[in-house]
Amino acid sequence: MNTLTIVHDFLRRHVRPGAFCIDATAGRGRDTALLCRLAGEQGRVLAFDIQDDAIRQTRALLESEGLRAEVIQDSHANMAQYASPGTVDCIVFNFGRLPGGDPKIFTTAASSLPAIDAGLDLLRPGGIMALALYYGKENGYDEKNAILSHLKSINDRIFTVLACDWLNRRNDPPLPIFIWKEPV
Numbered sequence: 001m002n003t004l005t006i007v008h009d010f011l012r013r014h015v016r017p018g019a020f021c022i023d024a025t026a027g028r029g030r031d032t033a034l035l036c037r038l039a040g041e042q043g044r045v046l047a048f049d050i051q052d053d054a055i056r057q058t059r060a061l062l063e064s065e066g067l068r069a070e071v072i073q074d075s076h077a078n079m080a081q082y083a084s085p086g087t088v089d090c091i092v093f094n095f096g097r098l099p100g101g102d103p104k105i106f107t108t109a110a111s112s113l114p115a116i117d118a119g120l121d122l123l124r125p126g127g128i129m130a131l132a133l134y135y136g137k138e139n140g141y142d143e144k145n146a147i148l149s150h151l152k153s154i155n156d157r158i159f160t161v162l163a164c165d166w167l168n169r170r171n172d173p174p175l176p177i178f179i180w181k182e183p184v
Contacts, residue, residue, distance in 0.1 A: 002173070002174075003132050003173065003174040003175065003176045004132065006164070006176045007031075007092070007130045007132055007176050008031075008034060010128075010130055010176075010178055011031075011034060011035070011038060011090065011092070011130060012034075012038065014090065014128050015035065015038035015039060015089065015090050015128075016038070016039075016089075017038075017039065017040035017042055017043060018039065018040065018042040018043050019035075019038065019039040019043045019044075019089035019090060020039070020043065020044045020045075020083070020087055020088050020089050020090075021035040021038070021039050021043065021044070021045045021046075021088070021089060021090040021091070021092070022045070022046045022047075022048070022079055022083065022088055022090070022091045022092070022119070022122070023035055023045065023046070023047040023048070023069075023092050024048050024076035024079055024091055024092065024093045024115055024119065025048065025049060025076055025092075025093050025094045025095070025107065026047040026048060026049040026054050026055070026058040026071065027049065027054050027057075027058070027094055027098050028054065028057045028058065028061065028098070028100075029047070029054075029057055029058030029059075029060075029061035029062060030061070031092045031094065032045060032047040032058050032061075032062065032067075032069050032071070033061055033062060033065055033067055035069070035090065035092065036062065036065075036067035036068065036069050037067065044070075045068075045069035045070070046069065046070045046072060046079070046082055046083065047069050047070070047071045047072065048072050048073075048074055048075070048076050048078075048079055049071075049073065050073065050074070050075055050105075051098060051101065051102075051105060052073070053098065053101055054098055054101070055071055055073050058071050059071050070082075075111055075115070076093065076107075076111065076112070076115040077111040077112075077114045077115045077118065078118075079091075079115065079118055079119065079122065080118040080121065080122060083122050084122075085121045085122055086121075086122070086123070086124050086125070087122065087124055088119075088122040088123055088124060088127055089123075089124060089126075089127050089128070090127060090128050090129070090130075091119040091122065091123065091127075091128075091129045091130075092129075092130050092131075093112075093115070093116070093119075093129070093130070093131045093132065094131075094132045094134065095107045095112055095131065095132070095133050095134060095135075095143060095144075095147065096132075096133070096134025096135060096139055096143075096174070097134065097138065097139060103137070103138045104138065106138060106139040106143075107139070107143060108139075108142070108143055109142060109143045109146035109147065109150075112143060112146075112147060113146060113147065113150050116129075116131075116147070116150065116151075120154065120159065120179070120181070123181040124181070125181055125182065125183045125184040126180075126181060126182075126183040127180075127181045128178065128179065128180055128181070129178070129179040129181075130176070130177070130178055130179075131147070131176070131177040131178075131179070132174050132175070132176060132177075133147060133148075133174055133175040133176075133177060134174040135172055135174070135175075136171070136172030137172070144175070147177075148163060151163065151177065151179075154179075157182070158181060158182055159179055159180065159181055159182065160179065160180045160182070161177070161178070161179050162177065162178045162179075163175060163177045164176045164177065164178075
């Protein structure tokens with residue numbers, strides 16, 4: 001059991017065929033591919049990343065699996081330019097760095113906090129958000145601390161936020177975080 005398996009299980013339980021999903025940090029494309037399979041032919045998936053390598057890997061994975069998504073080289077902080085408020089069923093984030101990529105390139109609170117807020121506006125009532133928060137090593141703890149602090153300020157009448165922690169795991173294990181937007 002790890003953060004990835006928990007997040008993917010959460011997505012499988014909530015994303016239905018025809019869903020509009022956003023992978024805000026495409027990375028290697030694994031979450032994008034899962035969202036494509038879950039949303040199906042009638043669904044729509046957008047995937048964002050700023051790194052050329054991530055865009056290439058995501059497109060290659062989707063092509064190899066016969067899946068379709070709009071893969072966009074842009075910051076997750078700009079996702080509101082590609083979708084209307086209240087229309088998205090699911091948004092997925094992986095904060096940190098691209099596994100196997102340049103360790104000097106990683107997400108920061110400067111773009112991640114606006115991206116989370118944009119995502120909250122994009123979610124439809126009943127929509128969900130899943131965050132995997134990788135921290136430590138080169139990117140340190142600043143983003144982790146900023147995100148956890150920010151999530152505490154989200155309106156609890158509109159959103160439910162659950163942040164999980166691994167109490168007996170060593171070496172800064174990534175944290176799974178889940179957000180539900182209350183149905184109207």
